[in-house]
Every structure is written in C-alpha cells, then in structure tokens.
Amino acid sequence: MIGHREFILKNKSLVSIDQLDRASLEVILSLAKSFKQQPNHRVLNNKIIATAFFEPSTRTRLSFETAVLRLSGQIIGFTDSRSTSSAKGESLEDTIRMLAGYADCIVVRHPEENSALRASKVSKVPIINAGDGSGEHPTQTLLDLFSILETQGRIDHLVIALTGDLKHGRTVHSLAKALRHYKIKLILMAHPGLEMPESIIQTCRSAGLDIEIRSQWDLSGGIDILYMTRYQKERWSGSLLDIAPFILTRTDFEKFNTKKTLKVMHPLPRVGEIDLSVDDAPQAYYFQQAENGLFVRQALLSLMLSDFKI
Amino acid sequence: MIGHREFILKNKSLVSIDQLDRASLEVILSLAKSFKQQPNHRVLNNKIIATAFFEPSTRTRLSFETAVLRLSGQIIGFTDSRSTSSAKGESLEDTIRMLAGYADCIVVRHPEENSALRASKVSKVPIINAGDGSGEHPTQTLLDLFSILETQGRIDHLVIALTGDLKHGRTVHSLAKALRHYKIKLILMAHPGLEMPESIIQTCRSAGLDIEIRSQWDLSGGIDILYMTRYQKERWSGSLLDIAPFILTRTDFEKFNTKKTLKVMHPLPRVGEIDLSVDDAPQAYYFQQAENGLFVRQALLSLMLSDFKI
C-alpha cells in the first residue's frame, strides 16, 4: 500500500477512529510491526511535536513522547492545564493557535468532548486526538487492534468480548466502531446500568457484526480476546460490590474452560477489576498491550508527518 | 554590526530592556529576521538551557524551549514553583546557584519584581529575565519591536497606540521605554484609573517622543500599530462594564476610518478585549506576533551564548 498511494491523513488531523478505513488501519498496523522490530528511525529529525495535555494522562503522554524521541523528533508541551494560560481564561482555540506557531504537530488531551475537533479547525499543523473527554481516543484503538493482531495473528473471525463500564468507556466505544471493519463476533458483557449504548450496537450490527449481549459474568463461548475496562469512579456512582462478579480472577480460565490462546487486554490503569493473581498467567497481555502503544504511535506519526516508506 | 564588535550581552544577563541601546536592538531584530527565514541552526549544540518558571507561563516557556531546540540546545527545568525546593523554603538565590551548576543559561520567570536582578547577582551563567512580576519582560519587548518592524517595514515615523491596562501592564511599560530609541508618535489610550505611570511618560518625552494622551476609545489619527493588553483581574478590581468601550470590534476599523495597513497586536492571552470577529480581519496580527517570539529568542540566545555570525 505504502508507496502506491498517499496515506489518508498525511499532513491532516486524526480526530476520530472513523476517519480510518480498513486499508488505512492495515497500513498503520503493518508499519507498527516494523517499528516493534526496529524502533529507532530518524524520520522526525528537526521536527517538534507538542504534547498539549489539558488533563493528566501519563501513560498516553509518555507513550507519545517516547515514540517521538525514537523517531529523532523533539518535544515541547505541558502536562496539565493548571500550568497554562487556560488558568488565566484563554480559550482552547487560542492556546492551540499559539502551539501551532511553535510545533509541527500537536497531540491534544482535553477533558471536553469535541475539543480535538475544535483544535483541528484552528490549527495550521496536524492535531492528534489523545482523548477528548467522553469522546474519542483513536490511538488507543490503534494499539488495541495491533495487540489483537499480535496475539492472534489475525483480527477477522475472532470472538472478542468487551466488559467493564461499556456505557461510559470511550475506549470500548471506539474499539467497537473500529472492529466493524472486520468479520468478528462481539460479546458485550456488562453489569445492568453499564451497557453499551444502543447507537453503537446498531452501527456495528449494520456493518454485519455478530453481536451477543451478556448481563452476567460468563467467559464461555470460545472467546479469543477478553477486553476489560476500568470502573471510573468519577463517572459511575455504583458500588464496587455491584460489580464484584465482574472481577477477573485466575480461576476463571479453568472454570469457564476458556481457549488456551485467550488473551486478556485492558487499557490501564486498572483499579481492581483484574485480580493481581492474573498478572503471571499466560493469558495476561495488558502490560505488553500498553507497550504496543509506542509502536502504533510511531507508525502514525511517521505516516502523518514524513515521507516514511516501509 | 556583528563581526565588528562583540554583542553587548555576550555571556552576560538580560534583566531589563534598558540594557539594550538602539544598535543592540537592531542586531537582534536583524538576526531574528534571518531565523524566521531559516529556523534550524546548531549554535547551541552541547549547551543546556534551564527554564526556571517559578510561576506558569506556557507561551513564554514553550517559545523559549522551541527556540533552544531549533538551535540544537537541550532543556532542563520546571514549570511552576510547587514542584521545587521553594516549597521546602529554599531561597531564590539558592535555587539559581543550583541551576547554574547544571545549565549554561537560565531563563527565569518569577512573580516578584527584581527577582531576575537578584538571580543575576548569584549566577555564574547568564540569566534571561522572562518576566519578574510587575517588573520587566524584555524578550516580550523584543518580539513586539520585531513584529512592528515585520508589519510596517520600519519603526521610525510610525504612530503607535498603546491601550488596555497601561497602569499595571509590564508589557506596555517596557515597550514604551524601548520605543524611546525611535522617532515615533505614541498614543496612550486608557480608561481613567488605568493610565500609564507619569514616570514612564516623562522618560519617553525626555527622549523626544511625541506623546498624545486619550481617555476615550478613539482609533483616529493615522494609527499604524494598535497595541492592546489584557485587563488582569488579579491586579484590577474594576468591572468589565467600565472598560466595555475599550473592547475592539471589527466595525471599529471602518468607524474610525483607520489606515489599511494598521495592525493589531496583543501579548496574549486575551480574555475578551479583542472580539473574536477581529481574528479573520487583515488587521489581526497577534497570533503571528506570538510566533515571532520564537525568532527573537533564537537571536538573543545565539548572540548571548555562541559566536554566531549572520
């Protein structure tokens, strides 16, 4: 693909995972694989990337910054809005215009939905959405897809179970939308009150996905990927007691006779929904998953900002 | 000029705009122009610059850091004093001595007047004042002068109006003092209670500047540069209603029949004194002005810390 046509987001902003069709996703995942094998390249030489984190997110910020450094780029930025002119009343748009005068690309994390889109409208350099409130977090989806591919060798024809807070979880919303490009079975397993929004279910069904809804903790059915998410105390008022049955323990694998090749994924941080006993199990993949964020971000930055060829 | 005699601040500290005579200003502005055309040089190779921000100022900090990176220098620092030993009771002087042991130059932002001077007295490496409370902010003045020159092709013989909070605004104080080296007409336009201090007016008049005082919003009189400033809620207890007539709107240009070449400048952040409708007008120059900060800071760092020749 690369070398034959221009990458769809070359010198453009990535605001939503919806901007990427299956062909574009595959270009990114393929390039990420080559960065995993050989991480250091000089494709961002003389380029400055701004990490504009209006709310803290260490994992995402450091993953982007490591990706930039391994590509020989350089970094300016801030880690939360207390240290910015936002505290003096400056608008998001004015802050972005300022950064666009200094940097060649701006990675934006902001607590408000649609903030990345707003940023992209006033910026003369590409924006990468690194999470906008309850909106999107497309590079998380890219690393999730890459991790699925890494562990199973393919994405098509898998059984993928999403569980945790499916109602408020930005991560699972974007992942479900991205998975509609593949031929998979999706199991949505949530405590009552935390179900996946109906609109997303419809989008996936319209695209031909086989969707099964479960309201109880049940790992049967040949699951290949168990994708868990955090219960966000800032978004959910329920008790941890309510979701206790939805906590993964090491005995679950035997109890439900899961596939030997099942892998557990989680966007992290976790706060109790995966028992520590799982960490040493061969099914645990969440730490490698986080590390994979580095390679998909290297791939994305290279494709957006340089003439990188595989 | 360069090549014939040493730059006046070579390996010295820049505490006040008063240290720079017209010849030195012109060397900086000329070198800034060449950095605007070709930003990347390696003159700070192997040099480490500390950004010591005892209070947050993202725009100034990132502008300095971008300047350093584009000159192949490297950065250490902090973004506010909560993360420093100041919180443990360490004096400014001791913190500066520590930084001078690590870095080749220290950019200091501090909430107290005269802090940059105090820093320069104990530092074995050059200090650059990046704003010391109600004191000075000389590199802001340099970028203001550069922006005037960029938009009008000259500084002499212009009509320059300063407006906003002329009483507390460090920016307009320093700019007025720097403009005394040029043959200009200065219009000082402020709401009663926010007038320019008499001492600065006298300094400028003594230097031969033609000064006109206006107490009402009036853009007539062949203004070339309209320089606006922010009403700082932390320094002024008046109501926004009082200064409502001093808010610039797009219709003002026609209403006062201003010059086609008039440019609006503002040190940013703005918090309402420029209506958003002005942003798209050809008169709006404040975002490019902020970007110009990069080039004058590159020029200053090069002249202070290297043997850079144009």
Add this chain to the structure above:
Amino acid sequence: MIGHREFILKNKSLVSIDQLDRASLEVILSLAKSFKQQPNHRVLNNKIIATAFFEPSTRTRLSFETAVLRLSGQIIGFTDSRSTSSAKGESLEDTIRMLAGYADCIVVRHPEENSALRASKVSKVPIINAGDGSGEHPTQTLLDLFSILETQGRIDHLVIALTGDLKHGRTVHSLAKALRHYKIKLILMAHPGLEMPESIIQTCRSAGLDIEIRSQWDLSGGIDILYMTRYQKERWSGSLLDIAPFILTRTDFEKFNTKKTLKVMHPLPRVGEIDLSVDDAPQAYYFQQAENGLFVRQALLSLMLSDFKI
C-alpha cells in the same frame, strides 16, 4: 578496575548504598572525576531514561536529567504524582511496568520507604533509587563521598562530623553506612532527641569506625568535613529555638580554631541552619557539592547502562 571485571550493577538496579563495596565505590568516584574534567560523552545515545518523581525533588531530578543529556541520552518522565495515574488509583508496580515498556532505565523518587525495592522487583529495566521516603538515597551518598574526596584528596584518615537532624535524615544514615568502608573518625553531633539511631552507630562501630558522640555544638577536634543537614519541619515538631546553637555562623571557624582545610557540606536545600555569612567563606562547599551530583550520576548511568571504559 574497569576493563578487568564487570561493574557490579551492570544492567541491575541500585536500590541501596549497601549494594556497593569499596571497590565499586572507587570505580564510580574515579569515573566521576573524569566526567568532571570532560562532561560530554555519547554513551547513552539512543537510550531513553525515565525520571519517575512521585514527589517533587527539583535538585535531584535536574541533576539526573542533566547527566542524561550530557551523555546524549533522552528523557521522559513526570515531576510529581498529581499528574500520574496514581491519582486514578494505579499501584506503584503498574506504573513502573508501564515505564519499563518505554524507557531503558527508571530513576524513581517516591515518598514511601522500600518503594525503590518494590519497583526493582517488577521492572524489566534497571531502577535507580533517587530517594524513597525515610529509606535511602544512594546517589546522594555517592556525591557526598565524591565531594569529600575532591576537597581532601582522600577519604581514609579524615575526621568527619555529621550534624543536624541525625535521627530522621536519610542522607546522613546512608553516608554513615558508606563511610564504614573507610578508616575515618566520625563525630555525631545532634540536639537531644535528634540523635543518630543506635543501629547505624553499631553498624559503623562493628566495621571499625572511631565514633564520637557530641550533644553540643562543638567544632573542635581537627574536623576535616562538617556535614550539615536540614531540620525537616514535616518530620520534627521541635522549635527552631531549640536548635539555634546548631546554626553555623562564620565566626565559628575562628572560635573553634578549625582546620584551614575544613569544608562545610550540606545536601541542600538549607532552611536556616547555615548562616548566609558562610557562603563566601573558603570553607563553604555545599554549592560545588550539589554540582558534583552531576558527575557521579553520569558515572553511575554509564557504568550501569553502557560498556563505557575509562
């Protein structure tokens, strides 16, 4: 030594000063000396070091970061835990696992004792303890030893007085333990209630150190090194009046007829225990001492992470 056998911590973690025997200490101090003469090397080229500061410590952080930059390494990190997932409830272990996926070495500062050890147990890359609460701070001890050696030309056969808060001071605990490898006389001088813990005194005595306890301010006895520490208001409820006799003033040198070559050291920040009048005295060495931190950290990073040969 180098070139003949592997450095004891090559690709391993430094958690406690107890891991270093006299031979290893001497390798580090010798290499630090060569970095003091020629600071820039490229031994960390293509390496990324994470500075994970769960509590602020600007001096230590910037010293490590400067060391990394002078060795051509690069830095990712955070300056305090408010900006991390710790605030979302993530465990230290999970944060470390994340960082180990991005960086080649992690410098950890954390308010809890044993946190560096816990970090080293889950990290696939080396950990350097940069202070773990009331536990250890081994690189501070290295710079203290290096400063003693720099000022006196040797460590053996010196008279070294430790004073200040000997009860809670992590710095003096580690220094005393490291000094047991040398043939010195140790004077422990503290206000009642702030004495050195008996266990550390026993450790030093068992190793053959000559130890003298003083409960009053007394600089007599041929002291070569006067090592002072800060009274930490967060750990000690006593009044500054109590410790007033333990404040060093410039007249003390004459009053106690101290050696001409006596040097005053302090880990900084100081908050009053050294009168400012001492700063200009030839005995004052605390600012140079802080700068020495750079060279021992360069030495340590080189020995741990590269095949550096002297």
